[in-house]
Amino acid sequence: MKPFLAPLITLVLCLSCSTGILSQSKAIDSLKKVLANKTFDNKKSISSTLRTLGVAYFEIGEFTQALSYYEKALKISKETNDEASTSRCLMNIGNVHLSNGNYPVAIDYLNQSLKISERINDTLMISFSLNNLGLIYRNLENFEKAISFSEKALEIQKNIGNKKGMAETLNSLGLLYIKIKDYEKAKKTLKEALTISQNINSEYIEGFTLNNIGYVYLNLKDYDKSLEYYIKAKKINLDINGKRALTVSYYGLAKALTHKKEFNKALPIALKSLQFSQELNMLGFEKDIQELLSIIYQNTGNYKEALTSYKQYRTLNDSLFNKKNxxxxxxxxxxxxxxxxxxxxxxxxxxxxxxxxxxxxxxxxxxxxxxxxxxxxxxxxxxxxxxxxxxxxxxxxxxxxxxxxxxxxxxxQMTPHFIFNSLSVLQGMILNKEEKKSVSYLSKFSKLMRITLENSRDKLVLLSQELLAIENYLSLQNLENDAYQSKITVDDSIDSDKYLVPPMLMQPFVENAVEHAFNNEQSIKTIDIHLNYSNKNLICTITDNGIGINAQKGIKNANKTSLSTAITSERLKILSKDLKVNGWVTIEDRHKYNAQGTLVTLVIPYKLVET
The missing domain is CATH 1.10.287 (Helix Hairpins)
Known part of the structure; x- marks a missing residue:
């Protein structure tokens, strides 16, 4: 069975005094009533109440609501020149962006908070800001710097005797030790955090800590001990209705049971974790659960669901990879x-x-x-x-x-799916002992890879070389079953050896046509590529007879097509300025011309070869 890693959930220091999510829900109702009745003597009290409401929403995972109340509190704090409150509001807003993965904005707010705290010598706030900056560097995988920030924060927490802050900071350090695979140190640190959280009756921190200790034992392959801690965490997180922590508890239980090969027990628990991750829009977490589900379904003989879960995992993985790093x-x-x-x-x-x-x-x-x-x-x-x-x-x-x-x-330039599929086709030919066909396929595939890698190194390549890459790509797509009828035509007015063009401008749109333009029922699939020169513009049109761009917009994978279009549009803007030649792209549904399919018109920036 393929090994897999459990995701870690960040426990962000947020200056709260709660003991549980249920109590937070009651607090929210009470505070809203107080605000509605306007029972305040001054603006400072209003700001404090608004910020407390934001903290309550933050701890139950309602980040949009939390941000709204934090920003209202920040506005009043600035109006009243209350620097201590301003520092806290800035840190709270930074924590929301940190939890959402928006690190540049989070760093900005946390640094603003730290600057004010240092000016007014607010040691508690300094420690919180240092710890949360450490969390950002942990997520950026700069673990040495993250540990340094967290250790400084912990020292301040110990000096001022803030037990809650100590427990939260110890959790951060424990997660960092897990990242660098120092599991014994992680276990010792997290158990210290657990003792403190139990002494101060903070079920919110205790639930997170139990999850993290369970994860340590998973890495140590002590699955029985891991189950013991995840079960305790699940009970507490159910009691306080902490859905984010509960999602982790269910995932950890399912994963430990999977390692113990108790797949039938693991399945319903993994499905609960998936449900919560989808409700909370935890895409990274959902990706790992889908991978776990594919393993469980495979081992229970449900190969159809295993394939569905694996496809969902690959889709989420590709989406997160393309958008973030x-x-x-x-x-x-x-x-x-x-x-x-x-x-x-x-x-x-x-x-x-x-x-x-x-x-x-x-x-x-x-x-x-x-x-x-x-x-x-x-x-x-x-x-x-x-x-x-x-x-x-x-x-x-x-x-x-x-x-x-x-x-x-x-x-x-070349999607992982295409490379994977090409190698799978080649493997099938070899297994079927189709020697000549497999040699031909491998020759064309290696030639396409070489051209793609060579073109990637140059800012401009010959138009003839770019067209050769597209011909090889379409040839590969047709080699197994002649799925597509393709044609590349170049007007006589164009000498393809005289034009230098940016590499990989046409290929994404050809690939989109192959991947998304046609449905499985369509028998005749055509892709026509035509180049002409008009009014000093080098124009390429890519035409297919598929379902059309309007129909594609309703398909889940259409976001990949739009990503390629967006990247190409951005390139064209830059290249047009550099080469001082027009460049743009338009995509139209041929339905407007009483035809079927999609029409891509690409005006390519170019440079003539100097003779």
């Missing part, structure tokens, strides 16, 4: 560079201001016109410096945008 790092780097630039500009501006003041005092007895001339020169310097700074920032931002777009392009 590359852009997240690029965004963080841009945020970091931008903040550094702002800090540097602020320091320079402060020094210039001090110079202006010193000059004014030294020249108080000299001529007034001379004084104003000096001040004018300094002001012009500030304006020029600011202009240069913002131009540099704009350039950095454009470069990061270009890098992110090119990285997304490389990931979308």
């Amino acid at each position: 590359t852009e997240k790092i690029a965004q963080l780097e841009a945020e970091y560079k931008y903040q550094q630039a702002l800090d540097s500009a602020s320091i320079r501006e402060l020094k210039l201001t001090e110079q202006v003041s010193a000059t004014s005092r030294d020249l108080a007895k000299s001529k007034q016109n001379y004084l104003w001339a000096i001040i004018g020169v300094l002001l012009i310097s500030i304006i020029l410096g600011s202009t240069i700074f913002f131009q540099k920032f704009k350039t950095i931002k454009a470069k990061n945008y270009t890098i992110a777009t090119e990285q997304k392009l490389l990931r979308s």
Whole structure:
């Protein structure tokens, strides 16, 4: 059986005083009544009540409601110049974005909170901000830096005697030790957190901690001990109605039972975990549950459901992979560079201001016109410096945008599904002893891979080379069963060896036609590619006789098509500026022309070969 890892749920420090979700629900009702009756003497009390409501919603996983109340509380705190309350509200808002995986925004809010807390010497808030920044670095897999933040936070919590903060921070450290596979240290740290949470009667923290200890024993392959802790966690999380933690409890129980080969017991528990993860929109968690379900169904002989779950797992895995990794790092780097630039500009501006003041005092007895001339020169310097700074920032931002777009392009050039399917077809030919056919297929596949990799290294390639890659791709698709009738035509006015074009512009749309344009019942499937040159524009049209783009929009996998279109559109904007040649793409349903299928019109930026 394939090994698999359990996902970890982050316990974010949120400055709450609750002992359970049921009590939180009662608190929400009571606080709403208080707000409705307007029984307040001042705005500070209103802000505190709004923030407490936000904390209550946060702990039951209602992040949208929590964010709404935090922002209202922040507005009042700023109006009343209450820095302590402002710091707490900023941290709470950062925690919501952290839980939603929006790390650049979370870092911004947490750093704002930390700056205020350090200014007013609020040690409790400093420790909370440090811990939550550590959580972000853990999610970015910078474990050394994350442990450093959490250890500093824990030291502050111990010094001020905050038991709840200690339990939460110990949980964070325990998860980090799991990440670096120091399971004994993780077990010791989490059991310390469990003892503290039980002493202070915090069922919310206790439920999370029991889940995490169960996960440690899963990694140690002590499945009976793991079941013992997950069962305890499930009972507590059911009592307090903590759905996020309960989702983890059900998943851990199902996984431990699967390892013990008790598949019939594991199945209903895994389905409960799947239900909760879908209700809470926990996509990463849902992906792992679908993988677990495919294993359970396979071992219970339900191969149809096993295949369905595996397909769902692959779909979720591809979706999360394409949307997150590359852009997240690029965004963080841009945020970091931008903040550094702002800090540097602020320091320079402060020094210039001090110079202006010193000059004014030294020249108080000299001529007034001379004084104003000096001040004018300094002001012009500030304006020029600011202009240069913002131009540099704009350039950095454009470069990061270009890098992110090119990285997304490389990931979308040839889908994992196509490579997997091609290798599966080749394997089938070999097993069926179709030597000649398999050799031909392997030759075409290797040629396509070589062309794709070579084209990926260059910014511009010959049009003839790009068309050769598309011909090989369509040939591979047809080699097994002649599924498609395809044709590539180039007008006589175009010499394909004289035009340099960006690589992999046409291929995503051809691949989309192959993957999404036709239904299984359609007998004749045609894909026509035509290139012509008109009004100094190199125009490529890709036409199919499939179901049409309007029908595709109702299909679940249509988001992959739109992702390819979005990436290509972004590339075209950048390439058009670089090459100073028109470039755009339009996609139309041929129904408007009284025909069947989809019409893609691609105006390709180009450069002529220098002779």
